[in-house]
Amino acid sequence: MTPSEFVIATLLVQGLAALVLAGLLWMFLRSLEHHFLRQLALAFTALSLHLGLSAVNLVLTTNEADLFGAHEALLFAETISLLAFLTWLVIGMQSALKQQPLAPRTERLLVSATVLFGTALGGGRLLVADDPLLANLFRVSVPYGIAAIVFLWLGWQMNQVRHRFPALISPVLGTAASVVAGLLMLYSSVLNITSDASVRPLFHIPFLSLISLMSLTFIGLSIVIWLLENEQERARTAKVKALSAEQRLLYFRTHDAATGLPNQRQVENLLSQEILRTRASKDRRVAVLALGIHRFKAVSEAVGWHHTEDMMRDLTRRIREKLPERFILGRTGERDFIILMPNIRRREDAVGHAEKILARLRLPFHHGAQEFFLSVSGGMSIGPDHSDDAAVLLTQAHRAQLQSPPEARELMLHRTSSMDSGPGDLVHRETELRQACREGQFVLHFQPLISIRKRSIAGFEALLRWHHPTQGILGPDHFLQDAASLGVLDELEDQIFAQAMDQLAEWHGDLALAPVSVSINVSAERFQQPTLTDKLVEMCRTRGISPGYVDVELTEAAAITDFEAGLDTVQRLREQGIKVSLDDFGTGYSSLAHLQRLRVDYVKLDRSFVQGIEHDEQQLALTRAIVELIHSLNMKVLAEGVETRGQLGHLIQCRVDFVQGYLLGRPQPAEAYHDLLEHRYISTF
Structure with missing residues (x-):
């Protein structure tokens, strides 16, 4: 086999390898849906086209044939496909490394600029066709010089990844293969400045063609391994996050996010437990106190909506300060609180506790130098006197609170003759x-x-x-x-x-x-x-x-x-x-x-x-x-x-x-x- 035939065979093998890699990337795109896979798939599709055109051009050059003037058209397509490969490779790797897609408009502009630059190179080569050295400069040295810069940049980027994730294999392979490919392209670019334009210097030594094939293979292999490692890491991270999120969701399902108090669901569960305890003791009751804040919008606008939750936390602390340890405080709405009072012997005891709480809430609140008052009304129901169902008791307390005149800030006790108690x-x-x-x-x-x-x-x-x-x-x-x-x-x-x-x-x-x-x-x-x-x-x-x-x-x-x-x-x-x-x-x-x-x-x-x-x-x-x-x-x-x-x-x-x-x-x-x-x-x- 002559050197030219060896190089042609090597080019065809590289083109086939690039096409297989492009097919894998398109397949990964359908299942993984990473934004950068499309650019990488386009890049290696363009590389496969470039290598195939290079093989055809080398055949024409070796046989000194130019079928219907196709040689120049193939040279132009070869240059454009190489530049397209480099452009999409940079876009795809940059998007992958930053985990953020490039804006579609920016990508279109870069691809358009690549086509214009390739057209300019082709036109420049035609203008200096009589000078073999300059023609070869436009044909090989400039594109391969750009390729050398891109591959060396890619090697540097992969090396940064290698330092951040030393346990991964793909960055090591990618760094080594990209640096070898970059040095090979740089050597080819420099060598072309003084070479005979009739022979492409990169391919006149079969050994360099073999190195080129190996570097391309390892680059493709590193990308595939990187995708697999990336998915493995994403799956592990998602599992950890899922477990953590599930645990925190269990908490937030039962607690108010701003104050950390039990929410409606948890209050109802706790009340159900307290009702069960009252059944074991005939002289024990559980009282439910619903607190509602009036003029909430006006106060919130006065302190600023972004300080409203701080105000709710202050309100929570004030309620808790004198609250007996056995009492349970919960938040059931934006401006609604519930207090469960277990182990109550007499109705008067529950009313006394409620009035003390309302009295504390009548004291002024301070926001900076500003003093303001919250208008709070209360409603109470008592179990099992009014009901032995937790949901019903909560509803009764809330309705009693709504019936309490906000201006008087009174406590309203649920009455068994209310709307929800009698069949009439x-x-x-x-x-x-x-x-x-x-x-x-x-x-x-x-x-x-x-x-x-x-x-x-x-x-x-x-x-x-x-x-x-x-x-x-x-x-x-x-x-x-x-x-x-x-x-x-x-x-x-x-x-x-x-x-x-x-x-x-x-x-x-x-x-x-x-x-x-x-x-x-x-x-x-x-x-x-x-x-x-x-x-x-x-x-x-x-x-x-x-x-x-x-x-x-x-x-x-x-x-x-x-x-x-x-x-x-x-x-x-x-x-x-x-x-x-x-x-x-x-x-x-x-x-x-x-x-x-x-x-x-x-x-x-x-x-x-x-x-x-x-x-x-x-x-x-x-x-x-x-x-x-x-x-x-x-x-x-x-x-x-x-x-x-x-x-x-x-x-x-x-x-x-x-x-x-x-x-x-x-x-x-x-x-x-x-x-x-x-x-x-x-x-x-």
Whole structure:
């Protein structure tokens, strides 16, 4: 075999190796979905093309043949493909090492610049075609000089990785192979300055061709090994984060993020335990004191929303200071606290403790030099006198607190003649609810869901309100539980679906508005009904709405009431194009294993993740880990309860996809958002 034939064979083998590596990278791209794999796959596809063209050109040069003037065209394509390989290699490796994709516009500009530069080299070679030395300079020395710089840069970058991760094999292989390839290209570039243009100096020594083949092989091998090592490390890190996140989720499911107090769920569990203890002693009672803060918005605006949680922590400390050790303090809402008083002998003892607590809260609070007062009212229920069910006792205490005049800051004791105790009152409540359904007193308000990436409105969540004829606008906390227990919920939810679909059809029918989606909350009872999917699809069809713009929101509790049936419902909804969101993630009963099996489209982080994110590094780290885990399951993340720019900034850093909260828009009637929908972009960003 002559030297030229050996070099041609070596080129073909290198081209085939580059093509195989490109195929592997394209295959990895389909399964791993790393942003840099596409650039690396394009790079080695271009290299395979370059090596194949080099072999053909060498055949033409050796045989002194030029079929129909193809030689110059092949030389031009050879140069362009080499420069394209180097450009995509730099883009891909830079993106991989920094774990951040290059902007598509920047990538297009770099590729365009590469084509223009290659065209300039080809044109320059044609202009100096009569001078073999200059022609060879444009053809080989300049491109190979650039290649030498790129490979030496790659070797330096891989060496940095080797120092950071000494246990990995791929950086060692990559560093050595890249440096050898860079020195080889540099030698070839310098040698061409004084070489005969008729023979390419890199290939006139077969030994150098063999070194080139080996360096390319080791570079490809190091990339494949690096991908495997990277996935292994990601899997190990994800497992560690999952375990840590699961442990912290167990805590945050039962505790308020800002104050560390037991939350609604935990308070109910603790109250159930105390009720069981009272059954063993006839003279023992457990009292439930609900505390509600009035003028909360005015005070929060006075101290600044970002200091509101600090104020809540101060309030917590003040309550705890004189609280008996056996008493349990919990936070059940943004402005609501619960105190459990076990081992109470007489009702008067519980009332005395409650009045002392309210008296302490009447003292002024201080924020810097500013003095302000909180208006706090209290409501109390006593078990088992009023009920032996924890949920009922909590509801009774809360309703008594709502009945307490805020100006008087009084304690209101639950009365057994209240609305929820007698059958006559239940009948009256049912009559009210059914009349409200008939007369259209239930309406929807809409709160915008903002896309972080587009910085615009992506859709709205439909929120139910009751325009009560005497009590004004009521939120679902005031009537939804009664509607469920009295059998009115199905009729009410049908109205919610119809109103939400009608509004969506109106938005989509307005050609001046870009399409938006609407999220509808579904109860656990309705979610378990097998007709849910067919009903929603039919409502979309009759209104001419694409199901892809409808999002069904279900809570964790609804999802696991009958988990296997829930899986089927989620699958049927998604098969019809309807999106599914898991609401209030982190506060219910589901685990990450449940989340993985549910395969919903969106996960809504509970506001407890957002409240402490500005001041608590651990909370921020947990939120970032949860978002990363949800993304690894190919689901999007929506964070609700965003009220400050600081919270928004941290959520952007955590790579949350969508946000919702008072900072970006309060629940309002649909017409209030018409002008904003025409522009869609949110000035808050």
